[in-house]
Structures are given as structure tokens and as C-alpha cells.
Amino acid sequence: AQSVTQLGSHVSVSEGALVLLRCNYSSSVPPYLFWYVQYPNQGLQLLLKYTSAATLVKGINGFEAEFKKSETSFHLTKPSAHMSDAAEYFCAVRRGQGGKLIFGQGTELSVKP
Amino acid sequence: GAGVSQSPSNKVTEKGKDVELRCDPISGHTALYWYRQRLGQGLEFLIYFQGNSAPDKSGLPSDRFSAERTGESVSTLTIQRTQQEDSAVYLCASSLTRGNDGEAFFGQGTRLTVV
Secondary structure, three states: OOEEEEEOOEEEEEOOOOEEEEEEEEOOOOOEEEEEEEOOOOOEEEEEEEOOOOOEEEOHHHOEEEEEHHHOEEEEEEOOOOHHHOEEEEEEEEOOOOOOOEEOOOEEEEEEO | OOOOEEEOOEEEEOOOOOEEEEEEOOOOOOEEEEEEEOOOOOEEEEEEEEOOEEEEOOOOOOOOEEEEEOOOOOEEEEEOOOOHHHOEEEEEEEEOOOOHHHOOEEOOOEEEEEO
């Protein structure tokens, strides 16, 4: 069965510091991997997705993620945090097209001034 | 419409009442998903539609929950005899089955409060 694990339910960084949100997946076949962001009282917005075209994926708002098959990881990074990055971040996996997305438990990112 | 639309945005209901939540997917999207998000928790999968059939409804928590979809259009999630533990945000998403690498687009959700 597919699953994703997000390490750390809460991450706090200072404005301007590196953001690193961790995601590990388990899948028996190469998956599609996604990072979504949820701002307070809003729906989910896609940040970026991995679809095997390139291992380093760039997304919106300066975020990027690297697919590492050897580590079964898809960690999300941003070089310099901004106050507006404070939100809940979800990693998700899907095997192939169609079928359900399996979400991690989410990581709440706080950004301190 | 341009995005996934859900209605109502907020619903307060008395324990024991039935509620119906509606989702209008993006036009042309054959896949539709319902998720539940309890306060401070992740997204819990409920049901997946491909067209008007539901190949995966493994996440429906009890027989009080049901969902249907008309063609490749509107879906309704019905909760009968609501309980307080049903209080959550119910999110709907849609995607193209082919192409677009499976990206799912989410609605704003319906916040259900059972009192």
C-alpha cells in the first residue's frame, strides 16, 4: 500500500532562513508525488509535482523539491522563508493517473520575524 | 466555472439531522474525490469517482455516509443522522484522468458543525 510520512507536525523558522519540510513515501512502483499548501480557512493549492521528468522540481513561490529514489524522499525546500509562507503543507502520493491521492499528516510552518 | 465549487461553505446542523454537501468539479474532469479534514489533522480520503461510478469508496467511515455523482458533473455527499464526530471540513477535488499528471484541484471546502 502506498503511504507518505511527513516528519515534524510543526516547523518554525526565522524569516530569511532555509525552509526544509520532510516527506518520505512508500510505493512499490514509481509514484507521482505532490506538495500542496493550505492557507488558513482555504482549500489546498498545488505547490509542485514530481512525475519522473526531472528529479529536481521547481514550484510556485520559490519552493522546490528533490525526488531521491534511494532515500524514498521528496523533501520540500525554500532558500529564504517569507512571512507569507506560514501555512500547512501536505505531501501526497499517487501511483499512476487516476485513483486517490494519499496525503501525509501535514506540517505546519511558522515563520518568525 | 473556473475552479471546483463547493456548497454550502458552512453548515451548522443538529445532531441526528441529515446533511447534503455539494461539489461542482471543473468542467471535463472525469475524476472526483471527497476528503474529510478534522480540526488540526490531515486529509482523510472518503471516496473516489471516475465518471459516475465509484471504484474506491474504502474511506467512507460508516453506512451513514453515501455519495453519488451525476455523469461527469455534480457530486453530492450525504451524511445521515449526523453525529458530533462528523464535524469537519469536507473537501472535494477533481482531476483529469489522463494528462496533467494527475494533478487534483481542490475546492474551498464545506465546514460542517454538528451541535
